[in-house]
Amino acid sequence: MxxxxxxxxxxxxxxxxxxxxxxxxxxxxxxxxxPLGSTLKRRIEQVWREFYVIQEGHMExxxxxxxxxxxxxASGHVGGxxxxxxxxxxxxEAFRADHLVENVMNAAGTLSAEQLTQVIKEKGITCPECxxxxxxxxxxxxxxxxxxxxxxxxxxxxxxxxxxxxxxDFQRLSRFYRDKLPFGAVQIGKSYxxxxxxxxxxxxxxxxxxxxxxIFVDPRxxxxxxxxxxxxxxxxxxxxxxxxxxEPVRMTVRxxxxxxxxxxxxxxxxxxxxxxxxxxxxxxxxxxxxxxxxKDEMAHYAIDCWDAEIETDRFGWVEIVGxxxxxxYDLSAHARVSKTELYVYVEYDEPKxxxxxxxxxxxxxLGPIFKGKAKVVADALKQLSxxxxxxxxxxxxxxxxxxxxSSDMVEFAEETVKVSGENVVPHVIEPSYGIDRIFYGTMExxxxxxxxxxxxxxxxxxxxxxxxxxxxxVEAGGEAxxxxxxxxxxxxxxxxxxxxxxxxxxxxLTRKELSDPxxxxxxKLREKNLLAxxxxxxxxxxxxxxxxxxxxxxxxTVDYDTLEDKTVTIRDRDSMRQVRAPVEGIxxxxxxxxxxxxxxxxxxxxxxx
RNA sequence: GCGUUGAUGGUCUAGUGGCUAUGACUUGGGCCUUCCAAGCCCAAAACCCGGGUUCGAAUCCCGGUCGGCGCACCA
Numbered sequence: 001m002x003x004x005x006x007x008x009x010x011x012x013x014x015x016x017x018x019x020x021x022x023x024x025x026x027x028x029x030x031x032x033x034x035p036l037g038s039t040l041k042r043r044i045e046q047v048w049r050e051f052y053v054i055q056e057g058h059m060e061x062x063x064x065x066x067x068x069x070x071x072x073x074a075s076g077h078v079g080g081x082x083x084x085x086x087x088x089x090x091x092x093e094a095f096r097a098d099h100l101v102e103n104v105m106n107a108a109g110t111l112s113a114e115q116l117t118q119v120i121k122e123k124g125i126t127c128p129e130c131x132x133x134x135x136x137x138x139x140x141x142x143x144x145x146x147x148x149x150x151x152x153x154x155x156x157x158x159x160x161x162x163x164x165x166x167x168x169d170f171q172r173l174s175r176f177y178r179d180k181l182p183f184g185a186v187q188i189g190k191s192y193x194x195x196x197x198x199x200x201x202x203x204x205x206x207x208x209x210x211x212x213x214x215i216f217v218d219p220r221x222x223x224x225x226x227x228x229x230x231x232x233x234x235x236x237x238x239x240x241x242x243x244x245x246x247e248p249v250r251m252t253v254r255x256x257x258x259x260x261x262x263x264x265x266x267x268x269x270x271x272x273x274x275x276x277x278x279x280x281x282x283x284x285x286x287x288x289x290x291x292x293x294x295k296d297e298m299a300h301y302a303i304d305c306w307d308a309e310i311e312t313d314r315f316g317w318v319e320i321v322g323x324x325x326x327x328x329y330d331l332s333a334h335a336r337v338s339k340t341e342l343y344v345y346v347e348y349d350e351p352k353x354x355x356x357x358x359x360x361x362x363x364x365x366l367g368p369i370f371k372g373k374a375k376v377v378a379d380a381l382k383q384l385s386x387x388x389x390x391x392x393x394x395x396x397x398x399x400x401x402x403x404x405x406s407s408d409m410v411e412f413a414e415e416t417v418k419v420s421g422e423n424v425v426p427h428v429i430e431p432s433y434g435i436d437r438i439f440y441g442t443m444e445x446x447x448x449x450x451x452x453x454x455x456x457x458x459x460x461x462x463x464x465x466x467x468x469x470x471x472x473x474v475e476a477g478g479e480a481x482x483x484x485x486x487x488x489x490x491x492x493x494x495x496x497x498x499x500x501x502x503x504x505x506x507x508x509l510t511r512k513e514l515s516d517p518x519x520x521x522x523x524k525l526r527e528k529n530l531l532a533x534x535x536x537x538x539x540x541x542x543x544x545x546x547x548x549x550x551x552x553x554x555x556x557t558v559d560y561d562t563l564e565d566k567t568v569t570i571r572d573r574d575s576m577r578q579v580r581a582p583v584e585g586i587x588x589x590x591x592x593x594x595x596x597x598x599x600x601x602x603x604x605x606x607x608x609x
Numbered sequence: 610g611c612g613u614u615g616a617u618g619g620u621c622u623a624g625u626g627g628c629u630a631u632g633a634c635u636u637g638g639g640c641c642u643u644c645c646a647a648g649c650c651c652a653a654a655a656c657c658c659g660g661g662u663u664c665g666a667a668u669c670c671c672g673g674u675c676g677g678c679g680c681a682c683c684a
Contacts, residue, residue, distance in 0.1 A: 001621095005677095013620055013635080025658065025674045077684075140610095142684075160684080196610065196682050204683065299684085452645080461645085487646065508643055537637080541645035548645095559643055569644075576645065608644070 003313035007440075007447050008201060010490065014550050016040065016443065017202065029198030029206035031436075036550055039500035039531070041209070041439050044281050045188055047497055048211050048433065051277050058184030058213055059176075063165030065190055066146060069155045074337035075164050075330070077143055077157070086120065086137040097137035142193045144206075158192035163430060166214040167330045170342050174216075181344055181426055182266075184215035188435070200315055202436045209435040215266070216426035218346060219328065222264035227253075230272030237261060238291040238309075248289050261292075263304035266429050267325055274308050274321050274431060281438065282495040284445040287311035291319075301329035303427075310441045320437040328425040335425070347421035354419045357386060359412045370403070377403060386412065446494045446551060452487040459575040460609045492551030493574060496594045501552045502531045503590055506543050508559040510536045518558040521568070521586060528587040530594065548573055554590060569607050572600045579604030 001009075011017040015034035019026045033041050052058050072078045086097035097116040116137040119125075126133060143160050147153035159165075166173065166185045177183035188211045198204045231254040238248040239261045253272045256262040262271065271290055279285055293305040308321035335342040361378035370377050380396040388394065389412050394405045496502065505522045507514035515536055525532035533552070535543050540557065547555055555571040557578075562568050568586065569578040570593075581589055581604030592598040 009620065019675075022675090026676090028675075140682090142682095193683090199677095199683095456645085489646075506644095509641065510639090511642090514643095539646085539648080540643085542647095544645045557644065561643085571644085578644075 007444050029195055031202050036500040040498055043498040047281050052186050052213050058186045060186050065159055066156045067159050071164050072157050074334045077160055086134050144192050144194050160193050161191050162187040162189050162210045162212045167334050174344055179344055182217040184213055186213040202440045211433040211435055213431045215429040217266055219427040222266045224265040224269040227265045227269055233272050235275055236289040238289050240292050267304055270323050270431050271306055281498050282442040282446055283310055301327050312444055321433045323431045326428045326430050328427055330428055331425050343423040343425045345421055346424045351418045351420040353416050355416045357414050361410045365409045446492045448491045449488050452489050459577050462608050489545055489548055491548045494551035496553045499551045499553050501533045502594055504533050504535055504547045504552045504555040506557045507536050508540055508557055514558050524587040528591050577609045578607040580607045
């Protein structure tokens with residue numbers, strides 16, 4: 001069993017992830033998040049909101065998951081989000097039709113399926129596997145189609161990314177931010193891609209969750225006002241150069257930007273922010289790197305693009321976040337298709353005096369003479385140079401025919417005007433997170449199997465049989481010798497920022513005198529908004545293991561001493577150490593342990609170490 | 610989408626053309642005055658779906674679905 005299998009077995013058994021529609025045999029590429037899974041996922045998303053919405057100030061919006069066709073024509077998904085496929089008649093193997101044709105001609109990628117079919121026929125291209133003939137090529141679009149409204153309705157698509165919502169709402173957003181760059185907006189939600197062959201569990205889904213942020217910046221100023229916050233932070237960068245060398249490099253953000261490894265400060269800042277976020281939700285920094293897209297891999301309009309990648313046991317390095325400078329590509333595309341200019345007016349620090357040549361056709365005179373054509377004549381006049389306009393008889397060509405305009409019908413002059421700003425199409429910096437992959441990453445990186453006896457010795461637990469210890473060691477080692485060595489425990493070392501259960505409250509025995517005070521404690525924790533679970537089933541040791549498996553960071557145990565002196569024990573998941581602390585104020589103590597980074601040892605008197 | 614391989618309680622697994630289908634762990638109820646899996650009593654729980662062969666199919670055959678792997682795909 002490899003780690004993926006172990007993680008998935010646990011995820012299934014403990015209510016993190018289930019195959020969707022299992023009752024009916026299931027369907028590929030869809031997963032349900034069970035009770036603990038959806039809690040963990042939601043908490044990851046909540047941390048993301050803390051980063052992007054609260055700290056960075058990029059407000060969240062929510063757009064429909066169904067989009068109308070125009071949106072995806074503009075985004076390029078209708079035309080480009082598909083692959084031409086072609087199957088062998090003999091062996092059934094499917095190939096990318098454009099790849100087959102690449103060897104015999106240039107620019108194969110621009111051909112339609114029909115053209116590709118023709119080329120394949122003409123050139124007699126056969127199956128590389130078996131030499132068989134090919135069927136006609138066809139486009140496989142990765143978007144789910146649907147119809148909006150009854151009857152033939154209107155063509156709609158399930159969105160393949162959340163980003164378009166922020167672009168389409170650009171004007172509204174700009175107004176909301178009082179037309180001042182930079183500003184950003186985020187969206188967390190479902191996206192859909194009709195993958196040909198979803199695989200690898202939750203790594204490639206047909207319905208998945210994205211958290212995307214679009215930051216609109218002035219193209220002329222990609223410095224970040226808060227750059228110093230992360231400038232000294234060291235990142236593992238697998239740059240283009242590093243990839244050629246085959247070895248990632250460690251570099252501070254400042255150094256990377258100064259050396260031009262990362263294109264500019266805004267990008268550098270956002271890569272560092274991603275690093276911060278991923279670490280916070282429990283991605284192991286030793287299994288995290290930032291890989292720069294290679295030149296041929298990057299979209300043609302992008303200036304620079306970096307993927308956060310995590311190392312997984314079965315799949316190797318997996319992309320979980322993409323951070324790109326997409327320039328003005330998206331806004332310009334939507335401007336073109338919607339025929340609406342999308343820009344922000346940026347005022348200069350100082351108004352500029354600009355000298356320019358202006359042409360003012362006199363419409364009062366042009367109108368009566370040229371009637372309906374007056375407008376095009378005027379427009380043509382505006383294109384002329386000073387020399388051309390200086391003639392007594394000005395000649396312009398309109399609709400292929402030459403017309404003559406007398407000089408009194410147009411005025412022109414070189415004039416100096418005050419310009420206080422200009423229209424700018426912002427560039428977009430886009431951090432795009434695949435939440436499901438991050439979810440799996442936190443599970444795999446949190447997953448650990450450890451030898452209990454060894455761990456107990458390390459933590460100095462009483463009776464753990466550690467060498468050099470006196471009396472008790474002998475006593476405890478006696479009964480379980482040898483076999484106890486084999487005992488392993490499964491621990492999910494979730495960061496307490498995301499653990500789906502934060503505190504377990506356990507009466508030592510299932511007896512009313514213990515369970516009543518335990519239930520009171522659960523109530524107090526819940527009032528403090530902590531996710532607390534009550535569990536009285538099975539022996540205490542079994543319950544500790546159960547909570548280790550679901551990654552509960554702290555367990556509170558009520559015993560008979562509680563009834564005497566009003567104290568309980570708090571157990572730390574990772575070290576298995578326990579301290580004794582008063583019931584009074586226990587909710588505040590746990591809150592500090594979980595959210596304020598209070599050290600466990602300071603929480604009470606050592607109990608078992 | 611092609612090929613290959615698999616599918617038995619919640620999980621992992623044994624198994625054979627034949628009566629009420631293993632086992633372990635888990636789970637639930639109870640016992641237990643004391644802190645790290647396997648204590649005691651009791652209980653619940655499974656042959657992926659459809660068709661065929663057969664007196665009889667969980668077992669053999671075909672198809673489907675789902676999972677693993679390889680190829681292809683992954684804006």
